[in-house]
Amino acid sequence: MRLNKYRGPGLAARLKLGRDKNPTVLSGPFKGLRYPTYGIGSEYFPKLLGTYELELHPTFEGLANTTFQDIIIVGAGEGYYVGGLARRFPSARIVCFEADPDGQTAVAEMALANEFSGRLDNRGFCEPADLRAVLPESGRPLLVMDVEGGERQLLDPEAIPALSRTVIVVEVHDCFEPGLDELLRQRFQATHHCEDILSQPRTLDDTRGLPLSDDLRQRVLPLMNEGRPARMRWFVLTPLA
Numbered sequence: 489m490r491l492n493k494y495r496g497p498g499l500a501a502r503l504k505l506g507r508d509k510n511p512t513v514l515s516g517p518f519k520g521l522r523y524p525t526y527g528i529g530s531e532y533f534p535k536l537l538g539t540y541e542l543e544l545h546p547t548f549e550g551l552a553n554t555t556f557q558d559i560i561i562v563g564a565g566e567g568y569y570v571g572g573l574a575r576r577f578p579s580a581r582i583v584c585f586e587a588d589p590d591g592q593t594a595v596a597e598m599a600l601a602n603e604f605s606g607r608l609d610n611r612g613f614c615e616p617a618d619l620r621a622v623l624p625e626s627g628r629p630l631l632v633m634d635v636e637g638g639e640r641q642l643l644d645p646e647a648i649p650a651l652s653r654t655v656i657v658v659e660v661h662d663c664f665e666p667g668l669d670e671l672l673r674q675r676f677q678a679t680h681h682c683e684d685i686l687s688q689p690r691t692l693d694d695t696r697g698l699p700l701s702d703d704l705r706q707r708v709l710p711l712m713n714e715g716r717p718a719r720m721r722w723f724v725l726t727p728l729a
């Protein structure tokens with residue numbers, strides 16, 4: 489049921505998207521990533537199109553100029569960021585957490601298909617102690633988090649001091665818990681610069697990076713909808729020191 493839900497509407501089939509048994513991401517920072525045929529926890533087609541969280545493309549393009557030895561992804565879904573970041577940072581150690589066992593399986597398959605299993609540590613539900621244990625003792629790791637409100641518990645630098653030197657890209661679920669944005673802002677105020685990025689509705693202009701004809705670009709627009717419950721925001725937290 490869940491897998492079918494995230495395979496998207498019939499329009500996709502008419503466009504022959506998702507029929508490919510070995511799809512790859514079509515555009516964006518993770519273009520060329522070999523992808524599963526289903527999604528876990530979020531809409532599938534924006535990822536295959538490469539327009540998923542388009543608002544963060546400049547962030548990930550910018551981060552690609554930094555060398556990260558440790559990348560941690562919490563709330564991995566089927567592995568869009570796991571696979572994408574493994575591809576962009578070919579020597580990084582990748583640790584990911586996904587509570588849904590189907591997601592863990594998808595991540596493992598993606599790692600095999602994209603040949604990064606050897607540097608992947610694929611884990612289940614993430615508690616604060618787990619995050620504390622996987623953050624390295626020194627250096628500047630990258631943490632990407634989307635945990636549906638769990639960021640209140642997990643992004644606590646008092647409990648996890650290594651967060652103070654971690655680059656953090658987090659989807660902030662203040663739509664579920666009003667005030668969570670302000671709480672996170674305060675927690676990292678002394679140690680990080682906070683860039684606040686708001687989600688935007690998709691427009692035809694957003695299809696311009698897709699390798700599709702003008703006619704298909706028009707028709708693909710509904711597939712770019714990420715089905716968000718409200719206008720969402722991300723924080724990109726960069727250590728000051």
Ligand SMILES: C[S@@+](CC[C@H](N)C(=O)[O-])C[C@H]1O[C@@H](n2cnc3c(N)ncnc32)[C@H](O)[C@@H]1O
Binds near residue numbers: 528585586
């Ligand atoms: C909206 S989805 C993430 C989508 C993700 N941005 C992607 O690229 O596919 C949120 C996921 O977080 C997972 N999750 C929520 N809390 C978690 C936790 N504490 N540890 C691990 N996974 C968690 C859920 O199972 C769900 O699959």
